[in-house]
Amino acid sequence: KAGVTQTPRYLIKTRGQQVTLSCSPISGHRSVSWYQQTPGQGLQFLFEYFSETQRNKGNFPGRFSGRQFSNSRSEMNVSTLELGDSALYLCATSRGEGAVEAFFGQGTRLTVV
């Protein structure tokens, strides 16, 4: 059974640019969540989608957005990148509908220069 796939694995962008990250969930998983991991702030929740609907959003500026497609794949977008957006972005998926555990991808390492 294939795991959670995140693409790309590594990304270097310049301040002011925008970036789109992709997450393909485990087959049958309909819930997709995104987290930002930094040395200073640790793991912080960005947003969660289920059946193309955002059910919760973390405390991040509007520059951070996401969406989910009908096949449960999800993308997140960061516009007007800042140096502080450099982080490991992790996607986690679960069956949803009361499922307990979430499974994580390997993450996308974003570096903003």
Added chain:
Amino acid sequence: GDSVTQMEGPVTLSEEAFLTINCTYTATGYPSLFWYVQYPGEGLQLLLKATKADDKGSNKGFEATYRKETTSFHLEKGSVQVSDSAVYFCALSDRTDYKLSFGAGTTVTVRA
């Protein structure tokens, strides 16, 4: 809001030593509790979970018991190996806000 506090690291041990990482939580509801492990350059892997009071999660020699009275979920392993070197995260989910709340992580290094 929900929060998780776990033992600060780093923790350095010799092979075959006993490992314990303390984790306490604050939650308004009745959460599920998890331990995740992260190896260098990787995402998070679910190590074990517990969904109700007195449940014991176990996997790969690691154990943790959901203690509602002390709001704790301490991770233990009786005999660590070099391959257990990683960062360990305690987390909770209250199942109503569709997110995990994580502790700060504890870096464990096991020396041969």
